Amino acid sequence: MALTREQLAQRVAQEFHDGYYVNLGIGIPTLAANYVPEGVEVMLQSENGLLGMGPFPLEEEVDADLINAGKQTVTMARGASIFSSADSFAMIRGGHVDLTVLGAFEVDCQGNIASYMIPGKLIKGMGGAMDLVAGAENIIVTMTHASKHGESKLLGECTLPLTGKGCIRRVLTDLALLDIEDGAFILRERAPGVSVEEIVNLTAGKLVVPDKVPEMTFQ
């Protein structure tokens, strides 16, 4: 079975290490904040200028001056700090954020990512995504493995305009966890009940399948 949104978020959260500063993109990445493993402390960075993002506010706590990068009202966690957008992106480009998780339309086996623009459709802008993929050492891209029509999103070469070039080394899809090394996807884990063959069929880019590909485990 393909992973649910919640399982994707849970698997992302397994990559959280104690003491990590983490930037989570909108959507499934944000959900991962609900599954921080026990005994692990992470601090969430919101690129509009908040380190130490807390949960959504109670109704009476809502503060128009306190939002996240998705423009949602939020709270501050204990030990939070506030800074300007220039400082925020100095943190990001300077490689100070330990883990970045974001979504994409396409990823290819050269580590390229396309996530912000579909030509001919409405262009909304890249926001902070180009800075995030250019600045972070440790990035996880979360996406569905294939489109609704069964077309692979893990390609030999991205077809859409790029958000970043050669910067992605790990992809988590609803079917598999893959690393990108030396111009190929390496199949590391598969979703429970999903066969290697199924993943091979839905991966258009070069794929290396190790002898053992364990199933993901969830608590």
Add this chain to the structure above:
Amino acid sequence: MSGFDKVVGSYAEALAGLEDNMTVIAGGFGLCGIPENLIAEIRRRGTTGLTVVSNNCGTDKYGLGVLLVDKQIRKMVASYVGENPLFEAQMMSGELEVELTPQGTLAEKMRAGGAGIPAFYTATGYGTPVGEGKEVREFNGRHYILEEAIQGDFAIAKAWKADRYGNLMFRRTARNFNPMAITAGRVAVVEVEEIVEVGALDPDEIHLPGIYVDRLIQGTFEKNIEQRTVRSA
């Protein structure tokens, strides 16, 4: 105004000298920390042909979006312009030129513009449409593109508290682009929720020194929220 006192008496005075076809840099992120009343004053003045530099262009009802109603903006430099049907319509018809700029690059362009740095190299956008036509250099095995600083004829911004000398404090994430926007304006106009006497702010707690501020005015703010998200107790 006298000496270091930056306080002006009206919004009309705050934006005196703003003319058609000028470049305006605006602070704010979404609707958070936006100079609401200065935007309203630009609308009232009817200034047109503006190039506006800001992370977003508001919504169809609030923020910089209100300057689209009478087509006062000719060009928008921003990182994200979604959630605004009026913006989409004018962009699609070609009436509104749009230069999409990555968020961190936009912040740094403003910062550099205010700090006397004409351009800088960044890895952001290399190998993407943003990097097309820009100088590329390699440092320590990585590729970087040359991005130029931005300055504005005017900067409009919002802070929380100021003293009469224009020393500023911001509040929560309403800080965002405001400090850099102010430094990059040849005429920097700031509106705040409260103006206190000089000496009332602790110098250690001032986020932006008054040297960057030319005109200061106290206003009242609606502070609209784009995505009101709450949890239950």
